[in-house]
Amino acid sequence: MTDQVSSRQQVQNNLLNSISETLEPRTLFLSLLAGLITGIIGVIRAISYAALIFSGALNSELGVGVGLTIFSTGMVSFMAAIFSALPGMIATPLAAPTAITAILANEIVQDLKANFSLSDIVITVLAAIALSSLLTGLFLLTLGKTKLGSKIRFIPYQVVGGFMAGTGWLLVTGSIQITTDIAINFQNLDTFFQADPLIHWGAALFIALILLFVSERYRHFLVMPGTLIGLIAGFYGVLLVTRTSLSQARVQGWLLENFPSGGLWQPLAFSDFGSIHWSAIASHWGLIISLMLVSLLSLVLSNSGIELVVGKDISLDQELESIGLANIASGFGTGMVGNQALPSTLLVDKIGARSRLSGISSGIFCFFVLVLGPSFISLFPKPILGGLILYLGLSLLLQWVYRAWFSLRFSDYLIVIVTLVVINWVGFLEGIAVGFVMSVISFMFNYSQINVVKNMTSLASLRSNIHRSKLEQDYLKTRGEKVSVLELRGYIFFGTADYLLRRVRDRVDQMEENPLSYILIDFREVEGLDASGVLTFIKLLKIARKRNLTLVYTNLLPKLEQQLRKGGAIDATEEDEARCKILPDLDRGLEWCENQLLKDIFPQKEHKSLKEQLTNLFLTSEQAEEFIPYLKPKQVEAGEVIFEAGAKQQCLYFVESGQVSVLLELPNGQTKRLQTHSEGAILGEMRFYGKPPLSSLVSADSPSQLYQLDRATFETMKQESPHLAYALQEYIVRFLCDSLTRREEQVRIIA
Structure with missing residues (x-):
């Protein structure tokens, strides 16, 4: 009940703050301008995403897809603007989740096309998309409500790079399919070098290269939308010069097909539920989980990037709640998954429109486009759509395949490439899993190269803070080699435990003429130990029994002592209890060892006046x-x-x-x-x-x-x-x- 009240109060406060912010004419103008620009960008990307998802056998239902993606863009942007911790936050569907959604749609089509009508297939695809949005929204909302944001920030950089590169390649292949209406695979690669397919994807590549050049060379916020508008104008200029009619351009594959009459947005109705093939959706649960995890990963990454640019901390927990609610609202409207839009949010920040009205007006613009109807959308050039998708894919590949070569270590770069390959050959979930496993193995290998023995010396050179007489000091310097002192550090696990054991064995074997009597091991910088670490200390105890040594442990944390006792490395027998001495710190341990060496040579001192x-x-x-x-x-x-x-x-x-x-x-x-x-x-x-x-x-x-x-x-x-x-x-x-x-x-x- 308290959470509901606080959420309601948060919405009211956000709306009141937004209204008060827009009272200033300058803020109102900048917010509406930012909303218009980001809305245009959002609609263009929404159309391209629809073309990616509703390709191939679903191409005839592209109008439904365009309505779905534009509605999703508007709803996600509207909800995020209200609930986000950052005024001016823009949210839209993103490339990576869209690529997974496209794979999910294609898999369902392949499962059902032989036995069911196109109508049933489309309804099942829409249900899968809506269900993915609802589950993703609930997943993110739960993480935010349970305040787990700080626990999930730590994602290996190499896995992020592989995920981004994999997304880039999927976008590249998707753009080729958009422009040629042919799905790319190894069997039909030669088809794309025939005249007609070549000129279509070649035009998209030309446009993508222009967008890449412009985005790399110029940083002004109006450059990208201006370039897109210029390219659209150039496309229609070419049609005018070549005297190609709209119908001819559409037949030749340069324009989107005419959409059926009626509204673009066609959400599922209760009467459609009987046509949903839930088994086909359930059989691809891995893709849905991948979509949820990729959405979480995208949110963590974009949130960190926005924090870096705007120069302020943004509560990840609140953003999880905000994007979670936005996806739930999108799912109930048969919409797709959305997330923070890093480029558009940074665009709003550069314009100076740091107001919730920016995101609200961006969402309203998308709804306005839906009202205009399909005739407006069908005029959008396919080369521009394919070129925009190809530009996004090439940007990611340029960053994570080319530039990463110069900035990452070879082992980290290898993880990026393997993750990229597995994502595209097997799937997103499997690729991310492989990347995580390789990162863990790489970490363990690199960590095992760190010397777990920070310092290894003897009592001859390292002594306690007890003031000793000159005679005692001289004796300790002579006989101090009988006490070996090891200061450990880091985590003692199977990668470092064997090194520790070998160092002790070597030291024991080297002292045959003047055998050791004590081995002092300091744990002050030890963070923990696993079962292999415990086994190492059991072996040290065996060495101590065999060589009649006493083990002295200092700075031993209670949890580590409990592990050693439970594993049998301490107090296994009464003899072992006397053989293992535990003292609070290194100084006390050194003092105890000194006293043991001195007690036989220097008995009880006679009191001197x-x-x-x-x-x-x-x-x-x-x-x-x-x-x-x-x-x-x-x-x-x-x-x-x-x-x-x-x-x-x-x-x-x-x-x-x-x-x-x-x-x-x-x-x-x-x-x-x-x-x-x-x-x-x-x-x-x-x-x-x-x-x-x-x-x-x-x-x-x-x-x-x-x-x-x-x-x-x-x-x-x-x-x-x-x-x-x-x-x-x-x-x-x-x-x-x-x-x-x-x-x-x-x-x-x-x-």
Whole structure:
């Protein structure tokens, strides 16, 4: 109920806005001009589309087809103008869906022509076209109502190119059939080089080349309609010069046949339903689905193109609803599928007629043409119709077969060509499906070429942010090769999983003399893994059992951990639970591995007094006794903040016992450990010289005994005991240089 109210309110608001916009004389004039120009273009294309659909055995019913396509153009344009999110949106039947509709009509004719009358065949074709419009409208409307527009924007560019190229070729062959009344196939190719067919499709080719030249050279919005009017005038000028009457031109195939008397628009009546052969329609459900998917694809593409030109976002969900309603209205009137008309909409934008009246007046013009009757339509030259269709087809082939060769990679270009061939040999749905499959295979192959192991090093060069003594650092540098560190990235699937396994096996086999003890794997940049990825980690677990290794996983997302546990790569047995260690981040993982290496060589440390620590750092024993009176003792509890982020505290802290960490505050409210210090370390050297780290804080991990040296006391020290101040400053410089060297080494390894 709420959706109905909102839709009704939207229509009312759109109409009110449209009325208010047209009150200005300039807007009214431009809107009517734009509506007239786009209406003329729409009618000309509608006639050409009718000639494409109602060709061959249906040629005698072309009048019905012209009425159908013109009605569809008017109705779709009128409805889209009201419901679209963009004032000035023009909608008409498009070339690609029309090509599929033509195939659908021809298939039904082939199925029924042997056993049923032409009247039954025409009624069945009209029913198929109307049903396609209704189903397409409901499909698009449902997608819009369920807000799925953002989910369907992502279509492989190569598939789009193949779809466009396939459409272009179908339009080329359709134009030849329009001008010669002969369906083209490999068996009758020589027929088209006989004199009469050759001169007819040759004239259409000449006109198409003129349209191509004009459209490529000139960009003014009046050039194309002006050229079409000029070509029509030129055609009748030739008839005048050669003294060819209209009846002679019609007999020679240069004009459309005279249409039967009566209205052009002949919608299905209830009495016609008994003549519809539903089984013939149902047997071509694949074409109807293709038409629905192609209409969706066309809408997504045209909407993106219009957004790019007009410079504003257009709600795809609202456009799905708008075009869906327009197609439903068209279907109820026995009309064909319509969609956003990119060229006409851009034409309206260039004219400056950004008003809903543009689309409304364009639709009204189409209805006006229907009222004029068949005598007006039958005067339209067939070479112009065929030339316009051929121009549209050649434009698409020029863009996606010739120019794409210079802009696409060979693999992408190959997908375009294969999709083109399959569309024309088998069908639209099959061609698009083949294009999608090839795009997926191409993506997987290219993605598998990316090294899933971003960085592979050891603990000898990449260490945690724990402050270690010089002796410990030297030992880790010597024995760090016993810990292999792998930083992974991307998606681990069957294309990349084997590479990861081979890298680990090679590393294990290379370390026979100094065997590995730990393999640390960081998942921070891993997006996911499939069953092959899980199998790889099961194999890693087997290697760990065989070689007595411990696997350490860091930054493992809960969903990935669940996959590994479910697949048996973690916690398969109690032994495996001890063999697989999971830690929150890479820094903690490195710390854990360091502690494992150090615990046998460096057992529990004996606590040293502050004097002993200062003596080990930078002072003599006598200097340490002289230095300590300048310090102020401070006891902190676990979790207590020592330095607030950005706080101006110009003081140093010497850690006698306990453990403290420097933390970086992240935008999401969490923290990242930058460094951890224990006894014998100093804190606050940057702040001490007036440069506080703006986003880092220091807090105690455990109860800690600190000694504070504030800036004022240091100034006193400089006056009273300058040798102590100099020794402290020299140590701080040395400490900062060591930190910078370590960071530089880490950056070099990661890069």
